[in-house]
Amino acid sequence: METLNPTKPSTPSLLKTHFLKSSPLINSTIKLKPQIRSLYNRRTLSLTITCKLKTSKDIKNKDKNVSRKILLSDLAPPVSEESGSGNGVVPPKAAGGGGGGGGPLGFVKRLPRRVLSVLSNLPLAIGEMFAIAALMALGTFIDQGEAPDFYFQKYPEENPVLGFFTWRWILTLGFDHMFSSPVFLGLLALLGASLMACTYTTQIPLVKVARRWNFLHSAETIRKQEFSDILPRASVQDLGVILMGAGYEVFLKGPSLYAFKGLASRFAPIGVHLAMLLIMAGGTLSAAGSFRGSVTVPQGLNFVVGDVLAPTGFLSTPTEAFNTEVHVNRFYMDFYDSGEVSQFHTDLSLLDFDGKEVLRKTISVNDPLRYGGITIYQTDWSFSALQILKNDEGPFNLAMAPLKINGDKKLFGTFLPAEDVNSPNVKGISMLARDLQSIVLYDQDGKFVGVRRPNSKLPIVIDGTKIVIEDAIGSSGLQLKTDPGVPVVYAGFGALMLTTCISYLSHSQVWALQDGTAVIVGGKTNRAKAVFEDEVNRLLDHVPEIVESSSLSKQSDIISG
Amino acid sequence: MIFSTLEHILTHISFSVVSIVITIHLITLLADEFVELYDSSEKGMITTFFCITGLLVTRWIFLGHLPLSDLYESLIFLSWSFSIIHMVPYFKKHKNFLSAITAPSTFFTQGFATSGLLTDMHQSEILVPALQSQWLMMHVSMMILGYAALLCGSLFSVAFLVITFRKIIRIFDKSNNLLNNSFFFSEIQYMAERKNVLRNISFLSSRNYYRFQLIQQLDDWGYRIISIGFIFLTIGILSGAVWANEAWGSYWNWDPKETWAFITWTIFAIYFHIRTNKKLEGFHSAIVASIGFLLIWICYFGVNLLGIGLHSYGSFTLTISI
Numbered sequence: 001m002e003t004l005n006p007t008k009p010s011t012p013s014l015l016k017t018h019f020l021k022s023s024p025l026i027n028s029t030i031k032l033k034p035q036i037r038s039l040y041n042r043r044t045l046s047l048t049i050t051c052k053l054k055t056s057k058d059i060k061n062k063d064k065n066v067s068r069k070i071l072l073s074d075l076a077p078p079v080s081e082e083s084g085s086g087n088g089v090v091p092p093k094a095a096g097g098g099g100g101g102g103g104p105l106g107f108v109k110r111l112p113r114r115v116l117s118v119l120s121n122l123p124l125a126i127g128e129m130f131a132i133a134a135l136m137a138l139g140t141f142i143d144q145g146e147a148p149d150f151y152f153q154k155y156p157e158e159n160p161v162l163g164f165f166t167w168r169w170i171l172t173l174g175f176d177h178m179f180s181s182p183v184f185l186g187l188l189a190l191l192g193a194s195l196m197a198c199t200y201t202t203q204i205p206l207v208k209v210a211r212r213w214n215f216l217h218s219a220e221t222i223r224k225q226e227f228s229d230i231l232p233r234a235s236v237q238d239l240g241v242i243l244m245g246a247g248y249e250v251f252l253k254g255p256s257l258y259a260f261k262g263l264a265s266r267f268a269p270i271g272v273h274l275a276m277l278l279i280m281a282g283g284t285l286s287a288a289g290s291f292r293g294s295v296t297v298p299q300g301l302n303f304v305v306g307d308v309l310a311p312t313g314f315l316s317t318p319t320e321a322f323n324t325e326v327h328v329n330r331f332y333m334d335f336y337d338s339g340e341v342s343q344f345h346t347d348l349s350l351l352d353f354d355g356k357e358v359l360r361k362t363i364s365v366n367d368p369l370r371y372g373g374i375t376i377y378q379t380d381w382s383f384s385a386l387q388i389l390k391n392d393e394g395p396f397n398l399a400m401a402p403l404k405i406n407g408d409k410k411l412f413g414t415f416l417p418a419e420d421v422n423s424p425n426v427k428g429i430s431m432l433a434r435d436l437q438s439i440v441l442y443d444q445d446g447k448f449v450g451v452r453r454p455n456s457k458l459p460i461v462i463d464g465t466k467i468v469i470e471d472a473i474g475s476s477g478l479q480l481k482t483d484p485g486v487p488v489v490y491a492g493f494g495a496l497m498l499t500t501c502i503s504y505l506s507h508s509q510v511w512a513l514q515d516g517t518a519v520i521v522g523g524k525t526n527r528a529k530a531v532f533e534d535e536v537n538r539l540l541d542h543v544p545e546i547v548e549s550s551s552l553s554k555q556s557d558i559i560s561g
Numbered sequence: 562m563i564f565s566t567l568e569h570i571l572t573h574i575s576f577s578v579v580s581i582v583i584t585i586h587l588i589t590l591l592a593d594e595f596v597e598l599y600d601s602s603e604k605g606m607i608t609t610f611f612c613i614t615g616l617l618v619t620r621w622i623f624l625g626h627l628p629l630s631d632l633y634e635s636l637i638f639l640s641w642s643f644s645i646i647h648m649v650p651y652f653k654k655h656k657n658f659l660s661a662i663t664a665p666s667t668f669f670t671q672g673f674a675t676s677g678l679l680t681d682m683h684q685s686e687i688l689v690p691a692l693q694s695q696w697l698m699m700h701v702s703m704m705i706l707g708y709a710a711l712l713c714g715s716l717f718s719v720a721f722l723v724i725t726f727r728k729i730i731r732i733f734d735k736s737n738n739l740l741n742n743s744f745f746f747s748e749i750q751y752m753a754e755r756k757n758v759l760r761n762i763s764f765l766s767s768r769n770y771y772r773f774q775l776i777q778q779l780d781d782w783g784y785r786i787i788s789i790g791f792i793f794l795t796i797g798i799l800s801g802a803v804w805a806n807e808a809w810g811s812y813w814n815w816d817p818k819e820t821w822a823f824i825t826w827t828i829f830a831i832y833f834h835i836r837t838n839k840k841l842e843g844f845h846s847a848i849v850a851s852i853g854f855l856l857i858w859i860c861y862f863g864v865n866l867l868g869i870g871l872h873s874y875g876s877f878t879l880t881i882s883i
Contacts (some may be wrong), residue, residue, distance in 0.1 A: 124839055126831050133827040140817045142866075179815040283813070292810075343690045365690040366808045377810045479810045489812060493799045506789050525786070530781045548721045 019536050069435045084403030119197035128191045135187065139178030142170060151176060199273045215256035215512040216522070225511065225522030227533050233546045236514040241522065242539050243510060255514035262505040265527065278492030286485030288313030298384035298475035299331045300350075305374055308480050319482070321372030324358070326353040331381065331476040333436060341435065344378050346476040373482045380477025383412035383433060386454075387471040390416070395470050400433070410434065416443055418463060429462050436472040508532050517546065564623040568616060575612035578605050579668045586664055606664060610644040613671070617641060624667030626688055629701040638702065643667040646786070662716045666709075672795050688784035696804035703797035703823070707858055710790030711829065715857070717783030718850035724776055725844060780843055783837065787850060791829050798822050821860035828853045 005246045048135065092380045118124065119368060151167040159168045174181030216222050231239070236257045242545035248259040286395035290311035329347040336342045343364050350359040369376040383400040400412040417428040427444040441449045443462050450460050461467075494544040496506055513520045519539060525532040585602040616637060622629035628634040647663035801819070806812040813819065828849060833845040 122834060126834055129827050129831045129834070133824045133831075136820050136824050136827075137817070140820050144815075243634060341690065342688070343693060366694040366696075368810075375810070377808075379810065408833075481810055483811075486806065486812065491804065491805070497796050497799055500792050504792060528781075528785055530778060531785075 027195060060290070063107045074249045080398070116201055118193045122198075125191070125194045128187060128194060132184070132187050132191060132372070135178060135184050138175065139184075141174055142178065145177055146180075147222065148176075188280065192277060195273045195277055199270055203270045203273065207270065210263065210507060215253055215258050216513065217256055219513055219515055219520045221255040222511050222513055222522035226524040226529070227536060228522040229536075229540055231519040231521060231540060231543055233517050235521050235544050235546055236512050237548075238543050239512050239519060241539075242542050246539055248508075248510065248529055253432070256509070257512040259510040259512075260508065261459040261524075262507045264502050265505035268499045268502035268505070271495060272503060273496035275492045275499055279489055279497060280492075282485040282488030282490075282492055283490055284485070285315070286483050289315035289317075289484045291316055291482045292480070294379065294479040295475065296382050296475050296477045297326075297328045297381065299328050299473050302327045305480060309374075309482065315484075319373060321374055321487065323353050324371065324374070325355075326478075327351060327374070329360075331473075333381070335435075335437065336467050339437075344381055344476075346378055346478065348376065373484075375481055375483075377479040377481075378476065381411075381477040382475045382477060383472070384475040385473045386431060386433075386439065386469065387415055387473060388416070389468040389470055389514045391466050392468075395450050395475070398431070403432070416465075416467070429465070429467065431469075433472065436474050439469055439472065441467070506532060508535075510536065521544075562618055567619050568623075571612050571616040571619065572613045575609045575616065576671050576675050579609045579664070579671055581605055582609065582664050583668050586661065593856055602664070603660075605609030606644060606647050606660070606667075609667060609671075610648055612639070613637060613641040614642060616714065626693075627702075629696045629697060629705075629805075629839065630688055633674055635701065636703055638669055638705050640667045640670035640674065642706050643670060643713070645706075646709060646713055659755075662713050666712060666716070671748045678743060691808050694804060694808065696800060696807070700797055700801045700804055703793050704799060707790050707793030707795075707797050708795060708861055710768055710786050711825070711857055714785075714790055715850040715854035717779050718847035719854060721776060721779040721783060721843075722851060724772065724779070725847070755883060770789065776843075780847070783847070783850065787829060787832065787853075791826075791833070794822070794826055794829070818860070818864045821864050822857070825856045825860050828856055 044497070055185050084283055110152050143154070148167075148171060151170050154161050155161060155165060155167040155170060157166045157168070170176050173183050175183075178184055223230060236255060237252065238255055240252050240259070243257075243259045246251045246261075248261045249263075250257065250259040253260075253461040282360055290312040293308035293311055294308050295308045297303055302325050304322075305324045305326060306318060307511055309318075309322065311318075327349040329349055331344075331346045334343040334345070343363045345362050347362045348360065348369055349367075352358050357368070362367045363376060363378050365378050366380070383401065385400055386398045387395045388398060391423050398416060400414045401414045403411045411434055413430060413434065415431045417426050417430050429449075430442040430446070431445065432440045432442070435453065438451050440451050441460060441462060443449050449462050452458060452460055452469045454469050457468060459468045504526045504527075506522065508525040510521065510523040521536070523532070523536055571849045572741065582602045582605040585605070617628055620637075629638060643663050647667065775792055797817075801822075802812040805814060805819075832846050832849045832853065835849055
């Protein structure tokens, strides 16, 4: 055994060492060389002091040799202690960064780092999230996208809401279109910057620390862990086997044991942050590079995709597929027995430049058509025209007009003049319809005559005029869009779901030390603390008690890292 | 007809059983000696669980689609989720004070769903075109499971706050029976929890030690349940976004319900961030979780009550537009 006296080396670099949290730049941990053994039971200290700012002063304090070594270790994985004599210590001395950054250049380099450290500040990030949440809530309370007059009336200056909130606030800050207002987007961008800064300065170093598997060699340190216990008459090898059985990765060296599981949960928060950034990037791409448009097309007519789509941002560039012509073959609805609409369908044909059909599909709500990056959705419908036979002449097409725009249900109507259209007081037959299924007919005096279904061929005689309703022609309300951001956003969604789930795991670490016949066990976990305690207690109950003390020495190293 | 009769029977059984369970809880609260009573309350909860499951299955067969399309059905599903959360530790032989939160929650949601307030809505049998998708099951069930877990977890935080608050003020400390002077919901639950833990810990060395333990456990369990709820909420929101991209033409529309779900998500994200800081852990995170509790209700009910936006299917006045 080496000396147990934990003397702190009073090198100047230690005193200047910054703590992990506040340090914007982490120069990874340094491999311990056997020369620095006296430090090994200052583990708790050395864990926190693994990094520091690169400052020009530090560089001066070190000879070039040390600096170069540190540079090398930046690249090496922080897994140490497997080699060497098993002293799992990171020397506090080994702070300081690689070369560069001396003199006036140092200040220039420090500035972005200061920005980084401000951005990665946790209270700032929390404040940003609160602000975003508050703005979103405000955005649902204030009616969005109304004309200025609406806000003048609803938030008048004479009677401000809460004593100060008037339309001036809303219009100045752009809260009438909250979710595209500069304030809101700026906050989102700031949050994105914070996400990146936090990942870079805090999360990645934390993972580096967690990844290092390190043995604890002092009983005192082990006992100081969140969970600790002493097993009299037990062997650390048995404990290792049991921990392995419980899914731990076990490393054993001499009297020391280190075991962990759930390391992935340390990586997951980084993944969550990256996924959020991915979603934000995708959202930005969507906003800047999309085309949107909607059109109401009567059955049987055509339109060209490019005529409908309008760009939403400066990155929107039309593609070859915009020349595609869309032909609405048929529009129809399904109904429940009760008469409610159950589904809308539109049979679409896509025709290329030469008029050749490239794709044909019947779309419905929840089942859009996708072609060459363009998506066509079924979103609305309308009644286009009524095809009738008048006294067996025709067929005539009567255009239907929407009569009731506001309200839950649609109502369409048309009018068949019974006499000369040019006379000042023209009278005729009115036809009303709520949907394409049934037409209600009224005579010249406005009295109800009857109801006919479009394809029943059943004539109806009104004031001597025989009318057959041949067909009801609907028009399909289609929404078109292209959105280059969707794949990125979906990738972000997938990553976010996965990493959120992984985040639920706990990273549990167990240390043990054979102290004579007793085993000192200590452990900690980052999330499920109560469960971890129960689990370790249960596992420790299974560690066999050794009756003969001599048997311990006979045990061979069955398990090794 | 037979279906609606069956539905009625199941609704009434589940509601009356859960009322009995609550009564038992209150009795064990006042006198903690009846172990048999406690066991019977557990059995009662299992009965409730099977009744609600039966109710949901009946509706499913009857309607031909998963019964998640309006507020009444989602409330039933919410109480079913509460009873599931209640059952999980029971099967793991993990006796804890979770039941003190979940049982009353089941009671209240079930009670509200079957109360007269929503009678008009029971008979909605049609599914509007936008809801006819496989995503309905995924999205709504995930959201409601998420709500249920988050509500439970944040109730833990509320209980945590109440206990901590009491510790600071020490006014109510002498009066052991809060029931007489306080109707505050979570304080009643807190009493129930205390009794449960009292039963478990035989050595009651000092009140403070015990209280410290209780606070620790509340904090820890609240954190774990909120984590689960957060996962469900995340999956729910994201699957909703994917669905919206299929049905409405965009994965995010800033629809009020969407926005409020996102606000809730943000608040619980704040909760997790606060917990990464050791100094702020506990008290501060509990405050945030309690805010989250209110926000879930706004998100779940408030938006529907207003009946605004594209999510208006579940509102009290059923509006049908394409």
